[in-house]
Amino acid sequence: MNSDSPSLPASTRSLWKARALVTVSLMTGVMGSSVPTPLYPLYQAQLNLPSFTTTAIFFAYVVGVLSALLVGGRLADRVADRRRLLLPALAMVATGAILLALAQNLGMLLAGRLLAGLGTGTLTGAANAALLDLEPPQHKQRAALFGTAAFTLGSILGPILSGVALQAGFHPTVAPFLVIVSIVLAVGHGLWRLPLRRTAAPAPAPHSPQAVHASARALPARRVTQLMLLCCITLSIVWGVGSSLMAMGPSLGEKLLGIHDYALSGYASSLLAACAGTAQFLSQRTSSTSAFRYGNMVFASGLACAIASLLVTQAWLMGVAVLITGLGFGAAFIGAAGIVNQIAPPQRRGLMVSLFYIAGYIGNAWPMLLGFITDHAGPMAAAMTLLLTAIAASAGFVALSRRLLPIRS
Structure with a gap:
């Protein structure tokens, strides 16, 4: 990633590509967090785990998410290029998915879910902030649409992905996580090549529509x-x-x-x-x-x-x-x-x-x-x-x- 990347893409096509990549990165993080939900009984049976471990695995994910949200929110406001958080977060999601695909014991399950939580939490703050950067002041509602849609689609597609693998009997504890890793690699490659640097926007003229819009929200x-x-x-x-x-x-x-x-x-x-x-x-x-x-x-x-x-x-x-x-x-x-x-x-x-x-x-x-x-x-x-x-x-x-x-x- 180049430290001297130019400012946010100016062309309409590049802007929409950036929005799509950031949205899909957040959706993939949420997918990675929701994929294991239907698989917990299978893990429990295969690894001879007691019933309480399901709660422990979920708790590890929640700890990761909340920790990343608390820290990542402040970091997202201090970096000029959002990719400095998005790419490491995607790497954590992919690593967590690999650990879950290879899990042979409770420790690997806990580590995989913790990393998935850390990645999703970091993506949540950085991706939503990046979506806001990509929108003009009068279109902030569109950033909310992309952010909430990413969460909703990720929550829907994750369980569907593992559910299809379960019904087909096609390596249900491995195949869904490999799909997550594949999407992460594709999105990460796209983000690596696309600058997401914030710039300080020039102050609008006193009577311009942007100035009126901004002053209306000065609370x-x-x-x-x-x-x-x-x-x-x-x-x-x-x-x-x-x-x-x-x-x-x-x-x-x-x-x-x-x-x-x-x-x-x-x-x-x-x-x-x-x-x-x-x-x-x-x-x-x-x-x-x-x-x-x-x-x-x-x-x-x-x-x-x-x-x-x-x-x-x-x-x-x-x-x-x-x-x-x-x-x-x-x-x-x-x-x-x-x-x-x-x-x-x-x-x-x-x-x-x-x-x-x-x-x-x-x-x-x-x-x-x-x-x-x-x-x-x-x-x-x-x-x-x-x-x-x-x-x-x-x-x-x-x-x-x-x-x-x-x-x-």
């Missing part, structure tokens, strides 16, 4: 902090509901709705992710504030539909609820990400984006709380606690957004 520090907290808590809630559906959906579906086909319950998480991606695409021309507000409204409506499904014990109604919830999930996600992109000062983009996603990963702790409630009060109490809490939170987010942000911000 007091206290308001920035309030909006950042609002977006972080929102992401924690929506990710918490999503992770709870993936972790506990099959068991709760069996106990509360009589759905004995675990595959059918598993498809619910894929439906949620697919609807979220659809909503993100449809929201690309909507203001971040509107997407955030309407996303939370739709999200709460879907959860209310889920409550109705549980009360009348109708599985088909739960399918409708998942569809509506997924659409709200995607719109609220891209709206919150867009708000963070717009309020983040250039010198703190990496840090604020990293903190935003840290809040999301913290939301992944919801299934543990639900498991505790299920053991002590039953599955219905756990489901109602999750749904009613999320509905109340979403209503509060809408009310706060009306006070903190005008509709056209």
